[in-house]
Structures are given as structure tokens and as C-alpha cells.
Amino acid sequence: MKGLASISGLLGISFVILAAAMISGSALSKPDWMKASISKLEKELTEKYGTGQRARLIKGMDQVAGFWREEDGGAEVLEVFVRNNFAGDEKALDNLFNRWEFMLESIYGHMSEIRMALGRQADLDIGTLYQFDRVTASYSPSAHVADDFFKNKLAFTVLLNFPLTTLEERLTEGKNWTRRQWADARLAQWFVRRVPSEVNLEVARASAASDQYIADYNIWMHHLVDDAGNRLFPPKMRLLSHWNLRDQIKADYGNSEGGLERQRMIQKVMERIVDQTIPEIVVNNPHVDWNPYTNEVWPAKVNDSDTEPPADIKVAADREPDTRYKIWFDTFEASTLVDEYSPTAPTLIARRFNEGREIPEEQVEAMLVQVCSSPLVKEIAAMAKKNLGRDLEPFDIWYNGFRSTGKYSEPELDKITREKYPTARDFEKDIERMLVALDFPKDRAKYLSGKIVVEPARGSGHAAGAGMCSAPARLRTRIGAEGMDYKGFNIAAHELGHNVEQVLSLCDVDYYVLQGVPNTAFTEAFAYVFQGNDLMLLGLEKDSGGRAESMSIVNEFWMTAEIGAVSLIDMKAWHWMYENPDATPEEFRKAVIEISKEVWNAYFSDIFGKKDVTILAVYSHMVHSFLYLPDYAIGHMIAFQVKEQMREAGNIGVEFERMAVAGRIAPDLWMKNATGKPVSADALMEATERALKELD
Numbered sequence: 001m002k003g004l005a006s007i008s009g010l011l012g013i014s015f016v017i018l019a020a021a022m023i024s025g026s027a028l029s030k031p032d033w034m035k036a037s038i039s040k041l042e043k044e045l046t047e048k049y050g051t052g053q054r055a056r057l058i059k060g061m062d063q064v065a066g067f068w069r070e071e072d073g074g075a076e077v078l079e080v081f082v083r084n085n086f087a088g089d090e091k092a093l094d095n096l097f098n099r100w101e102f103m104l105e106s107i108y109g110h111m112s113e114i115r116m117a118l119g120r121q122a123d124l125d126i127g128t129l130y131q132f133d134r135v136t137a138s139y140s141p142s143a144h145v146a147d148d149f150f151k152n153k154l155a156f157t158v159l160l161n162f163p164l165t166t167l168e169e170r171l172t173e174g175k176n177w178t179r180r181q182w183a184d185a186r187l188a189q190w191f192v193r194r195v196p197s198e199v200n201l202e203v204a205r206a207s208a209a210s211d212q213y214i215a216d217y218n219i220w221m222h223h224l225v226d227d228a229g230n231r232l233f234p235p236k237m238r239l240l241s242h243w244n245l246r247d248q249i250k251a252d253y254g255n256s257e258g259g260l261e262r263q264r265m266i267q268k269v270m271e272r273i274v275d276q277t278i279p280e281i282v283v284n285n286p287h288v289d290w291n292p293y294t295n296e297v298w299p300a301k302v303n304d305s306d307t308e309p310p311a312d313i314k315v316a317a318d319r320e321p322d323t324r325y326k327i328w329f330d331t332f333e334a335s336t337l338v339d340e341y342s343p344t345a346p347t348l349i350a351r352r353f354n355e356g357r358e359i360p361e362e363q364v365e366a367m368l369v370q371v372c373s374s375p376l377v378k379e380i381a382a383m384a385k386k387n388l389g390r391d392l393e394p395f396d397i398w399y400n401g402f403r404s405t406g407k408y409s410e411p412e413l414d415k416i417t418r419e420k421y422p423t424a425r426d427f428e429k430d431i432e433r434m435l436v437a438l439d440f441p442k443d444r445a446k447y448l449s450g451k452i453v454v455e456p457a458r459g460s461g462h463a464a465g466a467g468m469c470s471a472p473a474r475l476r477t478r479i480g481a482e483g484m485d486y487k488g489f490n491i492a493a494h495e496l497g498h499n500v501e502q503v504l505s506l507c508d509v510d511y512y513v514l515q516g517v518p519n520t521a522f523t524e525a526f527a528y529v530f531q532g533n534d535l536m537l538l539g540l541e542k543d544s545g546g547r548a549e550s551m552s553i554v555n556e557f558w559m560t561a562e563i564g565a566v567s568l569i570d571m572k573a574w575h576w577m578y579e580n581p582d583a584t585p586e587e588f589r590k591a592v593i594e595i596s597k598e599v600w601n602a603y604f605s606d607i608f609g610k611k612d613v614t615i616l617a618v619y620s621h622m623v624h625s626f627l628y629l630p631d632y633a634i635g636h637m638i639a640f641q642v643k644e645q646m647r648e649a650g651n652i653g654v655e656f657e658r659m660a661v662a663g664r665i666a667p668d669l670w671m672k673n674a675t676g677k678p679v680s681a682d683a684l685m686e687a688t689e690r691a692l693k694e695l696d
């Protein structure tokens with residue numbers, strides 16, 4: 001029970017809720033026959049292998065028992081299994097470990113190649129996409145592997161012989177572990193949960209419903225009418241909440257004619273989405289007009305859509321009936337179904353922080369608060385106010401005018417990249433030279449470029465790493481008819497950073513089960529390093545004055561403070577749900593409104609001169625992303641740590657490789673190896689202070 005108490009303390013969740021979830025779970029309800037078999041085996045196998053193996057044996061059998069279900073067999077099956085599969089000496093254990101390394105790379109490597117092949121038509125710009133191509137692309141041949149491994153008991157060979165660990169153990173004891181001990185821990189984590197497929201299905205259902213809800217949440221902007229009857233936005237403009245609404249606020253900074261009125265109106269729309277006073281009928285509907293200030297609606301007086309208004313249109317101003325909060329709460333309820341099958345992380349919050357990110361929630365929260373409450377926010381806000389020539393308003397949290405023109409104009413850069421890269425193949429052939437330009441040693445540049453294939457993407461592009469070292473990493477990039485424009489090149493540079501990390505952290509890490517990086521924020525950090533040095537990749541001089549770079553640091557800090565506050569709201573909301581599992585959508589709405597005001601008032605109300613602002617809760621991720629938001633904020637901070645280290649060392653290539661081959665150990669350990677310090681906001685803060693001084 002000690003473990004439970006510390007987990008609940010960490011999460012600030014009442015102990016009672018967790019305890020209830022645990023006791024009803026399979027982990028603690030061992031039947032009597034099982035207890036008898038285990039004590040019999042303990043005696044028998046300790047005699048056989050010696051008392052030195054006893055602790056391992058007890059832990060292993062306990063792990064097996066935790067996941068064993070009735071369908072797996074009775075006493076005899078369990079006893080035979082343990083007798084046959086306990087690796088009682090070092091040689092047997094090493095052999096088991098090595099076979100698993102080989103097997104996992106073979107299975108997941110080939111599965112990944114099958115997925116690549118099935119997704120090829122959908123992913124690449126290589127001809128018509130038919131409906132059956134989409135179905136092919138969505139088929140996942142590996143979906144049942146984990147289930148199969150429990151059914152044929154291979155998973156139990158791991159659980160019997162390798163230790164499951166808690167995040168606390170990995171963080172405190174992990175510093176003294178050998179690489180092999182880390183690999184043992186990661187191998188066991190492969191089977192940290194045995195979730196019944198019907199539970200996975202429920203989660204998938206809630207996830208799909210929330211995706212659908214968000215995907216259809218459009219506002220038809222030409223139908224927003226102000227008090228004087230003006231339509232501030234052009235016909236046919238349809239903005240998806242929240243991304244397009246937020247980006248329109250950003251775009252309107254460049255619009256001196258009426259931009260401010262538009263920004264204020266979007267802010268009002270956001271407020272109504274958050275507090276659900278938005279009339280339900282205006283969502284995704286071009287056939288009604290709406291004054292978001294008075295909240296009146298009427299049949300549209302203009303039609304800018306491709307569909308005719310329904311003949312019997314009845315316009316009612318009834319508000320959206322807390323659907324936003326119902327859908328979000330449904331994702332919580334589905335997540336709680338997994339809790340009892342996840343003994344080492346029995347809440348979604350624990351799974352996100354302790355297993356996904358592997359940074360304790362307290363540490364993440366402290367990093368977010370450090371940025372949001374920093375005096376730098378005030379200093380940068382003063383810059384924004386000066387630039388804008390007016391007092392700040394709440395929507396200015398999305399101010400994006402921290403910019404300075406670089407040495408080259410965009411058309412100049414377009415010309416260069418189009419000439420250099422008329423096809424994907426031309427980009428591929430240039431990778432070796434690009435890597436040398438970033439100070440990778442020549443032989444390493446040759447090696448890495450030989451493992452990266454460039455293909456024409458249907459979408460904006462992505463980097464697909466391989467699952468086995470013999471397969472290539474794939475860079476998918478969009479190339480227009482006239483060749484690659486600068487925007488495309490900038491994105492391709494980002495993806496190339498991913499690819500180089502993918503190759504190094506798969507092929508040059510000592511154990512397959514340690515392949516990769518600690519979490520997604522780390523691979524983004526590597527990608528940002530390439531993207532931020534895209535001019536160097538082109539063989540051009542970096543911006544001379546450094547002003548552009550200082551501005552971009554200030555901009556990144558401002559964005560981190562914004563997304564940091566948004567993340568704090570998301571985290572507090574999930575805690576509220578775990579504390580109020582029987583709440584109604586209405587109660588949850590009220591709670592989220594209170595939480596968002598609380599966060600705003602804590603960090604921004606003085607700076608913006610307004611209290612009780614709720615617009616930060618407009619982020620769609622909250623509704624459909626299961627507590628993903630903090631990753632963005634941490635990502636900025638981790639990227640700065642990595643970038644600053646490379647800046648100080650003065651050698652991107654060598655540092656990049658040294659960092660990437662550490663593999664998937666705990667984030668703090670990884671970062672200490674990379675920079676000498678644990679994961680923190682310090683590098684971002686220091687870089688911002690330096691940038692502000694330089695701009696002064």
C-alpha cells in the first residue's frame with residue numbers, strides 16, 4: 001500500500017478513489033488456488049536455483065499473477081508455465097533477453113514496413129486516391145500482437161523474468177542502473193498493461209466521437225454581424241474552432257482596416273464556446289446570422305454556401321446544451337475503464353505523466369508555473385503594447401508580431417529552393433552535403449544520408465522512422481509543380497531533423513528496447529534544431545544582426561507562456577473529473593470556467609488589465625486529446641535546452657549524435673547526459689533574458 005499512497009499523493013487525488021479502483025482490479029484479487037501455487041513454486045524453485053534468485057522469482061510470479069486471467073488456465077497450467085519459463089541463472093536470462101530483442105525488432109520492424117506499404121497510396125503524391133486506398137491505409141496488421149502475446153503466454157515470459165517499475169523507481173534508482181538494467185526495465189514495460197479489447201474499443205469510441213465533434217465545429221464568419229449590422233468577415237470564410245479562430249486573430253494583426261474589431265468579435269465567439277452560451281444552431285451552419293454580442297440569431301440574409309437553406313428553417317437561440325463538456329467528460333469516463341488494468345499507473349493522469357512523458361506531474365507543473373509567472377511575461381507584454389500602440393486586450397495573448405525581417409526575403413529564398421530541389425530525389429541527393437554543413441563528420445553524414453529516403457507527400461509532409469535498422473527512415477515532403485518553395489523547405493528541414501534522430505536512436509543505440517527518445521518532446525527538439533538552421537542547410541549565411549533570432553526567442557517564450565497556461569487548465573480539469581466522477585456536464589462546465597478564470601487571474605489579469613477571462617479554455621485539444629497539451633509547453637522548454645547546449649558546444653552535428661544515442665532512458669537522465677542538467681525551463685528563461693537584452 002506504500003506505493004499507492006505515494007502515487008495518490010503525487011497526483012493530489014483522494015486516496016479513496018484510487019484504492020477503490022485498485023481493489024476492484026485484477027491486480028489485487030488473487031484467487032486462493034493461485035496463492036497456493038505461488039508458495040509451492042517459491043519453495044521448489046528456490047531450492048532448484050538457490051536463494052540468490054528468490055527475490056526475482058517472487059516479484060516475477062507476482063507480476064504474472066497480476067495479469068493472469070481465468071481464461072489463461074488453472075493451477076496446473078500456471079505451475080507448468082512458471083517451471084518451464086523462469087530463467088533461473090544468468091545465462092538463461094541473457095538468452096531470453098536477447099531472443100526478445102531479436103523478436104521485437106523482427107515483429108515491429110516488419111509490421112512497420114507493412115504499414116508503410118499499405119499507407120503508401122494515401123501518404124504519397126503518386127496518383128488517384130480511391131476509397132479502398134483509404135481503407136487499406138487504415139488497416140493495422142499489428143493491432144492484435146499484444147493480445148496474441150498474452151494468449152500464447154509469451155508476454156508472461158517477460159513478466160516472470162523482468163521487473164516492472166514505477167516512475168519513482170526509474171527516477172531514483174535509474175540513475176545507478178546499467179544500460180542493460182534500463183533495457184530490462186523497458187522490456188518489461190512492453191507488457192505493463194493488459195487491457196481487454198472491449199475496453200480499448202470504448203476508449204477508441206470516445207476518442208472518435210470527440211474527434212468528430214471537434215472536426216465539425218466550424219463558425220461561418222460572414223454570418224457574424226455586429227451591433228451596427230456589419231459583416232466583418234468575407235463570404236465563405238469558415239473557421240474551425242479553435243485553431244482557425246486563433247490563427248485569424250493572429251492574421252488580423254496585419255490588417256489595419258478593421259482588424260481590431262474582428263479580433264474582438266472572435267474573442268466574443270470564443271467566450272461563448274467556452275461558456276456554452278453559443279446558440280447551438282450557429283455551429284457549422286451557414287444558414288443563420290448571429291450577433292455574438294447580443295446573442296441574437298435569425299435566418300441568414302445572405303447565402304455564401306454551396307447549399308440552399310432548408311425550406312422549414314426554424315431559428316431558435318437555444319444555447320449549445322453543454323455538449324462540449326459532455327464529450328470531454330466522456331473521454332474521461334472511457335479512460336477510467338483502463339484504470340483497473342493499469343496497476344503501475346492507475347489513472348489517465350498517471351499514464352500521461354508517469355508513463356508517456358516520464359516527468360512527474362509536479363515537476364511539469366512547476367516548469368509551467370515558472371514560465372507563466374516569470375517577470376519576463378510582463379516585459380514582453382510591454383513590448384507588444386508598444387508595438388501595437390494601445391492597451392492590451394485578452395486576445396493579445398496570441399500576439400505574434402515579435403518579428404524582424406531576415407537577411408533574405410521569402411521570394412529570394414523561394415527562388416533558391418525551387419532551383420535546388422525540383423523533385424524529392426534532388427533533396428535526397430543533397431542530404432549528405434546538408435549534414436556536413438551542420439558539422440556532422442563526413443563519414444557520419446554519408447552513413448546517415450544512406451539511411452534516409454525522400455518521397456513526395458500528399459499532405460504537408462512528415463517523417464516516418466523505421467521499426468528495424470535494415471529499413472530506411474522516410475522523409476515525406478510536399479513539392480509543388482515549380483519545385484520546392486521555401487516554406488516547404490523549412491518544413492522538410494524539420495522532418496530531416498526527425499529522420500536523423502530516428503536513424504541514430506534506432507541503429508546506434510546499444511539495445512533495441514532502448515531505441516528512440518524519452519518522449520515526443522525530445523524528437524521535436526531535434527527537429528527544431530534543423531528547422532532553425534535551415535539557412536545553414538541551404539549553404540547560406542545565418543542572419544547577421546541576430547535581431548531576427550532574438551525576436552524569434554521572444555516569440556517562442558510568449559507562445560510557451562500561453563500554451564503553458566492552457567496546459568495548466570487542462571491538468572486541473574482532469575483532476576477535477578477524477579475528484580468528481582459523477583458530475584454532470586453542467587457541473588463540469590462550471591468547474592472549467594472557474595479553473596480558467598483562476599489560471600488567467602494568477603498570471604495574466606494584471607498584465608492585460610482584465611480579470612476572469614475564460615478564452616484559454618477554447619483549445620480543442622482539451623476536448624479530444626486526453627491531456628496531451630502539456631507536451632507542447634514542455635516541448636518548447638526541452639528544445640531550448642538542446643539548442644542552447646549545441647550553441648555553447650559550437651558543434652551541432654557532433655552534439656546531435658552524442659545526445660541521440662542515449663536512447664529511451666528517463667527524460668531527466670537523458671537531459672543530464674546531454675546538457676548536465678535535468679529537464680527544466682531554465683534554458684528557455686536564460687535565452688529569453690539574453691534576447692531581451694540584445695533587443696534593448
Ligand SMILES: [Zn+2]
Nearest residue numbers: 494498524527
Ligand atoms: Zn515534428
